[in-house]
Amino acid sequence: MFDLTGRTALVTGAGQGVGRGIAKALASQGAKVAINDLFEERAAEAAAETEAAGGTAIAAAFDVSDYDAVVSGVARVEAALGPLDILVNNAGVPPGMGVGQFRESKPADWRKQIELNTYGVMNCSRAVVNGMCDRGHGRIVTISSGAGTVGIPLGVSAYGAGKGGGIAFMRHLAMEVAGNGVTANTVALGLIDNHTDPEVTAHMAKTVPVGFCARPEDIAPCVVYLVSDEARWMTGQTLQLNGGNVTT
Numbered sequence: 001m002f003d004l005t006g007r008t009a010l011v012t013g014a015g016q017g018v019g020r021g022i023a024k025a026l027a028s029q030g031a032k033v034a035i036n037d038l039f040e041e042r043a044a045e046a047a048a049e050t051e052a053a054g055g056t057a058i059a060a061a062f063d064v065s066d067y068d069a070v071v072s073g074v075a076r077v078e079a080a081l082g083p084l085d086i087l088v089n090n091a092g093v094p095p096g097m098g099v100g101q102f103r104e105s106k107p108a109d110w111r112k113q114i115e116l117n118t119y120g121v122m123n124c125s126r127a128v129v130n131g132m133c134d135r136g137h138g139r140i141v142t143i144s145s146g147a148g149t150v151g152i153p154l155g156v157s158a159y160g161a162g163k164g165g166g167i168a169f170m171r172h173l174a175m176e177v178a179g180n181g182v183t184a185n186t187v188a189l190g191l192i193d194n195h196t197d198p199e200v201t202a203h204m205a206k207t208v209p210v211g212f213c214a215r216p217e218d219i220a221p222c223v224v225y226l227v228s229d230e231a232r233w234m235t236g237q238t239l240q241l242n243g244g245n246v247t248t
């Protein structure tokens with residue numbers, strides 16, 4: 001696809017799902033990958049799977065919504081793999097995340113979403129961006145959601161607010177570092193097949209123009225392109241990767 005040999009990457013929330021697929025894809029293209037997750041065992045299992053497939057990967061458990069934990073986590077990763085060239089801010093679903101109408105919600109529910117989806121992106125970006133600028137090269141990609149760009153009546157307003165904050169932040173970050181060889185882009189996803197209830201997935205798929213929900217392997221190639229050297233002209237963008245669910 002695109003050669004990432006010699007590059008180092010950190011993918012957050014990569015113990016399962018979309019992030020795990022992205023981490024595996026980056027490793028398959030030659031990058032050395034740190035697999036972050038809140039849960040140590042998930043990160044370790046994903047790193048072992050990536051290594052078994054022939055890649056280089058380490059587990060890096062820390063909470064992206066805790067700035068001090070991020071700074072020390074990134075320091076540990078850089079001591080093990082070398083300076084980070086690539087950051088993929090993928091963590092975005094708080095454990096046990098439920099849905100519910102805003103009118104019945106509490107500030108504690110919103111806080112979790114903003115802390116993970118806005119501050120999590122800012123924390124990790126802040127921890128790596130100065131090194132990237134000093135070295136004159138870096139790639140930051142944030143995995144977001146259509147819920148961050150359009151209103152939907154599914155009870156995800158706080159999640160959407162957190163995602164929207166991340167999207168806006170990424171646009172500004174891109175402008176601030178564009179002259180330093182660092183790009184910053186967002187990929188706003190549509191409906192993903194999370195291997196939960198096949199009936200729910202089949203029902204959701206009916207609302208997707210292409211007729212199916214995405215698998216991690218439908219997302220990862222887009223990220224591989226965005227973090228490649230070839231994507232140096234692509235920055236400040238929010239790509240809608242959603243099977244045709246056109247959003248604005």
Ligand SMILES: NC(=O)c1ccc[n+]([C@@H]2O[C@H](COP(=O)([O-])OP(=O)(O)OC[C@H]3O[C@@H](n4cnc5c(N)ncnc54)[C@H](O)[C@@H]3O)[C@@H](O)[C@H]2O)c1
Binds near residue numbers: 193
């Ligand atoms: N699943 C969907 O339908 C969908 C749709 C649109 C966008 N997205 C976005 O795609 C990304 C990946 O989603 P997914 O469905 O693969 O999620 P997932 O829940 O399957 O996996 C997310 C991982 O992130 C980890 N995580 C959660 N909080 C964390 C924290 N504070 N620090 C570190 N790790 C943390 C979790 O432990 C989990 O392993 C997220 O940003 C999500 O918002 C998902």
